[in-house]
Amino acid sequence: MKIGDKVKVVKKINRESWISDMDDCIGKFFEITILLEDEARLSCGWFFPIESLELVTDSDVVENPPHYTSGGIECIDAIRSALTPEEFRGYCKGNVLKYIWREKLKGGNEDIKKAIVYAGWIK
16 A cells, blocks of 8 residues: 555454544545555545555445445435336436536546446446
């Protein structure tokens, strides 16, 4: 692991330095901002033991972002359920256009990957 890597907090480690507020970070993605021998400071501000972290790929962040899941239901599934198939198709087309439109100004390759995911949902 190195500074700038994206990681996911995957498990709680029983250590004196672990406090209950850190439990809220389990399952979420962060960036390493400081790296020490056996722990890393993440973009959330907390230091976590290295053994509690897992490196993630860009596809993890693009295709299954934890901030779009609530109670085990992904936001996209709730949207798909609320819309007719034709409405959902239009929603996906709009998102493809949005991500392609802004990719040079905001998200770069990650926006291209998101556009591809939305394009895959158009049937």
